[in-house]
Amino acid sequence: MSSLTTALSKSAAHFARVSGKDLLARTEDYARWRAARLDAEVWPFSRVLQAAPGPTTVIRDETGREVEGLNFGSHDYLGLSYHPAIRAAAERALRDLGPHVSCSPILQGNTWLSRALEDAIAGLVGMEHVLLFPTGWGAGFGIITALVRPDDHIVMDRLAHASLQQGAQAATRNLHHHRHLDVDATEQLLRDLRAKDAEHAILVISEGLFSMDSDTPDLARLQRVCRAYDATLLVDVAHDLGPLGPGGTGQLGLQGVLADVDLVVGSMSKTFASNGGFLATRSAAVKQYVKAYGGPHIFSSGLSPVQAGVLVEAVRIVRDAEGEARRARVQAVAGALRAACEQRGLPCYGVPSPIVAIPVGSEKVARLAATRLFARGVFAHLVEFPAVPVGAARLRLLGMSEHTEAQARHAAEQVSASIAEARAEVEALQSAA
Ligand SMILES: Cc1ncc(COP(=O)(O)O)c(C=O)c1O
Structure with missing residues (x-):
């Protein structure tokens, strides 16, 4: 086989299931395939x-x-990462608070800027209680694993982001995928699950804008269906919050469900010119629970003052x-x-x-x-x-x-x-x- 043919064949899927007693040596086939692609x-x-x-x-x-x-390869949809007001906010935060908080937020890794950021996000998504995470990945994974237990159920779009899929796999053995965007299929799954199990919780997971397919579910109907079967809806708005919708409210605003969806998870790392993730909820109890049991919130250091300062300024620009x-x-x-x-x-x-x-x-x-x-x-x-x-x-x-x-x-x-x-x-x- 020519080296080009080797480089064009297979995919990362081919190397995902490895076995054998030598944990390190079994990475070598993948390394050879990657090297062939590089060559x-x-x-x-x-x-x-x-x-x-x-x-x-x-x-x-x-x-x-x-x-x-x-x-055409940056998620900086509104060009904020090199906006002069954003750069000035970064400089101010660095001057006032330094580069690092040196602590988890559960202890003392918060700053007045991270508190201001919680308020800014709460204003943007119309939900009172916001909890910050170091990244959107950590937010999705952390919220799901904090709330869902092994006997509960998760019903999710089969194309949902890896942070949501991996969180769901870590949280429960009862994971049910449905066809992409298919609310009828979601409803059918919920009906079947509730017929068998009236006892355990069901979390339904979707996204505001799927970033590989540029499409979106009917969120209003999805939320209605969840309520009809005592299920909770979580929507990840990583890609639509900011660049879409009135005031940057994304698909939640466009579809008239701002402040109505049960749980909103977001990444600030696309439109908002720095890294960060969040949970937004109407429930003070949910926020406090995820604060206590959301691994990436409690066991990672808080956002740096520069990140928080930039994000506060970015939310301000997005909304005006x-x-x-x-x-x-x-x-x-x-x-x-x-x-x-x-x-x-x-x-x-x-x-x-x-x-x-x-x-x-x-x-x-x-x-x-x-x-x-x-x-x-x-x-x-x-x-x-x-x-x-x-x-x-x-x-x-x-x-x-x-x-x-x-x-x-x-x-x-x-x-x-x-x-x-x-x-x-x-x-x-x-x-x-
Ligand atoms: C839907 C979704 N959720 C979460 C993330 C992760 O966000 P972050 O880069 O802030 O970790 C992404 C980014 O690719 C995403 O597309």
Whole structure:
């Protein structure tokens, strides 16, 4: 098998189930496969920014290639990470409180800025009680494992984020997946579960905007269905809170369920210019319970003052007129990108949002296309297993309010050329085999 053929075959799924008594040696097959991909220049992961991640940036890949290009690979949908007011907030926080809290929030790892952040998030999502986590990943995992016990049930969208899936697996053996976005299937599962088990709790888990597919469930109906079967709904709003909805309220605001969903989990690490996660709830008791039993809240250090200061300022911008203007711009950019892809015969997943994901299917084609696209100076994500199922590889581009529509159209042209080249290359390889 040629080294390119090796590099294009298999996926991370192939190496996920390892066995044998030597815990360390059994990592080596994966390492060899990754090295083959690196040699063949089809390993677009763990890239390193050489400049700030603005609409253009400079990136070095793991083979040492450095490219300056258009950045469609940052989740900074409203371009806040290089906003002057955000930078000033970071400097103020550093000056006033220093770089670090040196403690878990359950002890003394809070600052007046992290308290202000809880209030700011409470105002944004319309829920009184907010608890902070170091990351969105920690929030999802920590909330689920704090609340759900092994005899309880979890019903979840089969494409929900890894933080939610892994939290659910850690919390209970009674895990039930349903077809993506399918509220009828959720209702059927709840009906069946309640017919057998009136005793244990059921947590239903979904997302406001699925980031690999750019689509969204009917949240109002999902919440009604949960109430009808005494189940609790948790919605992760990592990608829609900020760039979508009136005042940045995301799908909760767009669908008229702000302050109505039982539990909201969020990541601040996309739109809000720093890292962080949160739980929002109407219940003071739920907040106190998750504070006591949510591992990543209690057993990790609190947000640094710089993170908290930046996030407070970012929420302020998101909620005001400037946020509205930036939301309109990112919608126009992503709309132009989506339209230009579709004009070139590349239909995109889901519905309009800052996320534009283009189905490719074959990992072989997607890997080669990602390499060609990088060389052409457009930075996008190659998405393959474990982020999506095997055989559902795609290229994903993220719009930013600071891109121009002309840049978006240029990116679509390069995506289309890269996929066409990659398909021709894979066909040539297959006919030579
Ligand atoms: C739905 C969802 N939840 C949580 C996370 C994790 O967020 P963070 O980067 O803050 O850990 C992500 C990020 O990829 C996400 O897409």
